[in-house]
């Protein structure tokens with residue numbers, strides 16, 4: 001049985017800084033402690049992007065230092081909050097493919113994990129798989145279309161019905177699905193980015209978003225209308241009427257989007273030739289344990 005961990009959205013900032021009011025470095029420390037303690041038997045861990053909050057070198061260096069404590073192998077990709085060139089200044093080409101994208105193939109236990117880099121500069125937070133990346137994906141899927149294959153990337157592909165967060169999903173889902181649809185060996189697509197847990201199915205391929213390490217949202221408020229569409233925002237940006245900071249500000253002002261501290265979560269994936277299962281491990285949570293004397297095993 002293959003077992004691996006997916007962490008995401010650690011949003012590391014430079015030392016002595018907090019991110020959205022949270023100590024994101026300490027949360028990463030807790031994630032690593034939890035993985036080392038609770039899942040030492042996992043084959044590896046994948047970080048699904050938004051490693052840092054602002055893509056600066058200092059934050060990558062800080063992240064690099066913290067992850068030395070992880071006892072299982074780690075694979076990385078990047079998200080919209082990252083910066084590919086700054087990432088490489090710290091990690092060189094350790095996680096790069098032949099074209100320089102931060103993506104990788106892991107062949108293990110008769111299964112294949114494909115990590116995709118959906119980062120694209122100069123977007124407003126959306127992701128993109130360009131022709132080069134899609135070709136790379138296609139080659140690796142076609143060459144081994146008998147291997148059960150799980151895809152891991154930062155951006156969610158299919159909209160999760162949140163008007164706000166769906167503005168910044170993968171920009172070209174149809175191009176992506178043209179490569180993977182009708183491939184019966186594609187088991188699952190696992191992503192981060194949205195900071196909540198959700199499942200979706202499209203073209204018979206299940207998609208799961210992991211809650212991630214940073215803040216999360218109240219689901220109650222996550223699906224209320226948002227008064228901007230992406231083209232409007234892009235036009236405003238192109239005309240220099242809007243900055244990234246203003247977008248962030250507009251988001252903050254949107255008072256219906258309730259931002260919550262936790263739970264902070266990683267995914268635990270179990271997979272063999274027959275099935276794939278994902279557990280959601282909340283490593284920061286404040287649920288009260290019911291006394292064992294009053295509970296019995298059974299569902």
Ligand SMILES: [Fe+2]
Pocket residue numbers: 009011050079081193194195214
């Ligand atoms: Fe994020």
Ligand SMILES: [Fe+2]
Pocket residue numbers: 050079080081154192193194
């Ligand atoms: Fe993101």
